[in-house]
Amino acid sequence: MGYYDALTSGSFKTTPDGRRLFFPWGTLGRGYAIPSEKDFERLQRHINAYYVISLPLVILAVRLQGFLGGALISLPLIVLYAVWARYQCRRLQQTDEKLTLSESVAGQARAHSTVGMWLLEIGVLILIGGGLFGLFLNPSNWLMFTASIAFFGLAAVQIAWMLIIKRRESRSGQ
Secondary structure (H helix, E strand, C coil), rough: HHHHHHHHHHCEEEECCEEEEECCCCHCEEECCCCCCHHHHHHHHHHHHHHHHHHHHHHHHHHHHHHHHHHHHHHHHHHHHHHHHHHHHHEEEEEEEEEHHHHHHHHHHCCCCCHHHHHHHHHHHHHHHHHHHHHHHHHHHHHHHHHHHHHHHHHHHHHHHHHHHHHHHHHCCC
């Protein structure tokens, strides 16, 4: 399973009775019952495609135009997702189920490989180091470097959390 598949898995949950639920707003909204395996696979493909297209576009916009460029490209992407999600959810039955942050992170941890997560962790730690180095060399650009350090710092914490979950689940499965 790839990186985008693992990101996608954070929007879904399987209940103890086997029902599959879709959480278009992640931990911020209610879940929707997915009536069939075919519908589940379709939703997964669509969410995955959204990530595959939108994340590189935002990264490219930030790289070429800074944070303002990233914000300008993010707004229409978010609106597009909101319209799509609203349309999809009209066909699904809303539930009272919620997706906790722990459940979302655990779902992503299960979908990522351990090696992949370690490579991501090393990568974000390098990016944090680059932000610190840039801050030291060019303190007048403190806002950009501080934002970068904060963003990648949060990513490092989440990846570490996923590694801990993965390790605990592998130990309990033995």
